[in-house]
Amino acid sequence: MLVLHVAVVVLMNISWIAAKRPHILFIVADDLGWNDVGYQNPDVITPTIDGLAKQGVIFQSSYVLPICSPSRSTYMSGMYPYKTGMQHIVIGGRQSVCLPLELRTLPQQLKEVGYATHAVGKWNLGFCNLKCIPTYRGFDSFLGYYNTQEDYYNHTFGGYLDLHDGERVAREYDGQYSTHVYTNRTTSIIEAHDPDQPLFIYLPYQSVHYPIQVPDKYADMYPHIGNEGRKKFSGMVTAMDEGIGNITRALQDKGMLDDTIILFTTDNGAELLKYGNNFPLRGGKHTLWEGGTRGVAFMAGAGLQHTGIKYNGLIHSIDWMPTLIGAAGAPQAEVDGVNQWDSIRLNQPSKRSEFIYNLDDFHIPTQGHAAIRVGDWKLILGYPGESDGWTKPMNDTKDTALLYNIYSPGDTPSYLFNITDDPREFHNVAYQHPDIVQKLTKRIQEYRLLMVPAKYPAKDPAADVAAKKNGNAWASGWC
Template sequence: MTNTPAFRRLLLLVFGACSVFGSMSAAEETEQPNIVLIISDDQGWNDIGYHDPDIKSPTLDRLAAEGVRLDWQYVMPQCTPTRVCLMTGRYPSRFGNHCCRASNEHAFSFDTPTLASVLKAAGYRTALCGKWHLGSKPEWGPNHHGFDHSYGSLAGAIGMYDHRYRLSSPFVVTWHRNHEFIEEQGHATDLVTAEAVKLLEDARDQPLFLYVPFQSVHNPIVEEDKWIEQNSHIESPDRRLYAAAVTHMDDCVRQIVEASQNAPNGRESLVVFISDNGAVVNSSGNVYPPPDPKLSNFSSNKPLRSSKTHVYEGGIRVPALAWWPGRLEPSVCKAPLHAVDWFATLVEVGGAELPADIAFDGQNIWPQLTGEPADQRELYWVWGGNRDRVALRAGDWKVLRDGRKKQWELYNLKDDPYEKNNLASTNPERLEEMLDKVREQKLGDAS
């Protein structure tokens, strides 16, 4: 896996040639960059300016143009599963069915190495500002999983001014600072941003790992007129409201990026931005604290197929970028990447060591970010409390079953990126070959 001696020798060659760090096995403390990992919530493929010019996201568009735009960034089809991937470097199905869907349960055991705990062991101060959703009780919170500081919602989406979770849930009270419930005034996106900026401004000596999983742009969507007016060119009022949330979040990303460039510790900063899953497209409303309006066709995964919670491309392929001035050249990365890859990648960037006794599913993708060709690899998805939806990509081929009672489907993504031509009946040999790979991956899943 990614921690073998041969792999480390390859990294030394690659990084030495690129002069990224003085030493790749463990970067000197003075060379450890600040790492800012920003996650948007439910932002679809077509919900960013560089895919749809109607969307006003100037900061994210600029970062994508100046950094590496990740054109094949995969995640899981829903929030909790993607966060499991990011924090552990392993597929959520490895931990059990509760991790394969949005869940308030405790996701993984306290002794599970996380991105925060591994970077902390390498000298980083670690902080989370935003949405945790990997265990919605304070006793399961981020400070028990490697974070020195945490702020935001322990549970999932919240009322943007109300700051409470679903009103019918036992986890309705969720807004906290370091696991102590608090009451505050303000829009959640602004509050999270202010906390993140303050942490960057207070970064004096240690390198900082700052994880910013926004509650935005998940519904319920509540936005001020100043953001709506910037999107007055959009005819649909529901799409206009959503676009306002994107513009608002984009401005908050600007504030965080600017603060990262002026951090008192004088370190460079790597900024990574990813959406946690594809767009939900329609919302029934009246689920979260009001106002929680019904919205129709307000977000978009076009031209990708389907939406959030599904294993077609529209549910799992999202906008993403990596930005590090002077270290990452402007480019478009077309290698298939997965959320599980960021664990190994950021651990290496931070000069930390991967735990040697764990079979990680991700790999260090820094070579791909710097232009190295990608090897053929397998990517794997399981979604649902009953593992209803399953997919696997190997090379250009993808097999999926988008429901327990559905038939297996087969696509060649090189020829058919929008999954219009199901080849399962005309290519049974390839289908069976792909299903063998699915069965092999399932051997690693928790029962």
């Protein structure tokens, strides 16, 4: 059982915090949907996730970006992607771009107050220059892959191997399932760690992003599911849950669990075509509907005074960096995010009443265009993104048909919802409330004055040259 370290919230003098900074385990699931965890869907087998969530704080209104690189940029920087050029879809393997180097990352700031910092799993924030990779962005170690996806067993993507241990190509894991690889590395870090030093582990699992691959024993746990894709996807969720169980057990065995904050979140809503599910929310990954942006998330562990609760306050992914820095008792940087630590641990109202879902004016209409939330109201301008509708889990034999939005350029049409009254976005009330549409549109225009162009260059053939020279493995140093 997870026991809370209540002394964190009793003794708040600076010298005590410096001596007792909590360990932090920040877990990111890839493409995990609102309806893809057991505590929200009993058909999914996630006993560890369910136990941690129910002993902690389950976030009902935790928002992310509609796709992975933008969300991951917020975790590391605390900044809106539209201000850093990270707002448009994902950083591709052949693009000469990365998270801007002038940004001070979360691990860099934690290292300044004594943390050991480790990253295990998916990076997807650029690697064309050596200064872009995790061990140059504040992490003491990194085992994982640079790109957006890869094969779970041979660890290849786009024709090249993509698995690195620090700067070294890690060829020794061929044939090993990535969820197990990342779990084992994380437990090894914990086992070797001195508990007297605060520890930060960033664990962005590959799971459950496609390709849909999992050892048979996990898929076989779902005999009631007739759809092979959903069956394997569910098994992938359970394999990740087992990994998290092994990690929390390692923390317990090391005597560190009671002193650890565990933050779990998805990076975006589920990819509906790849068997994830966001029901009863509308839409999915790539969209500004709630199904693409309202993320399954919870926090458990040290410092939380009110547990076993559902927290309805607004939280955006830009808030996680200042919130974790606040929990660590470290100096705050000037970022877009706000420190929600006191709001979460004391079950107080959120410090956020407004946020931007995303602003993306790039010419390729792959994802939603623009949306804002102010209080209860949500306004979407123009294209919401590629998928629409309220898709239930694909438990039957056949794949479920999806509805698609038709692309329209610019800020029309407008969609207005009262999310508190209508969280499923059934009723577009834009015509009934033109004054609110006008007010929120003005707010979006004000934010657009701060927008920088999306950093989304054409493919650079130098990436292939570098990979071939590196023994057919993705490499840095070509930009």
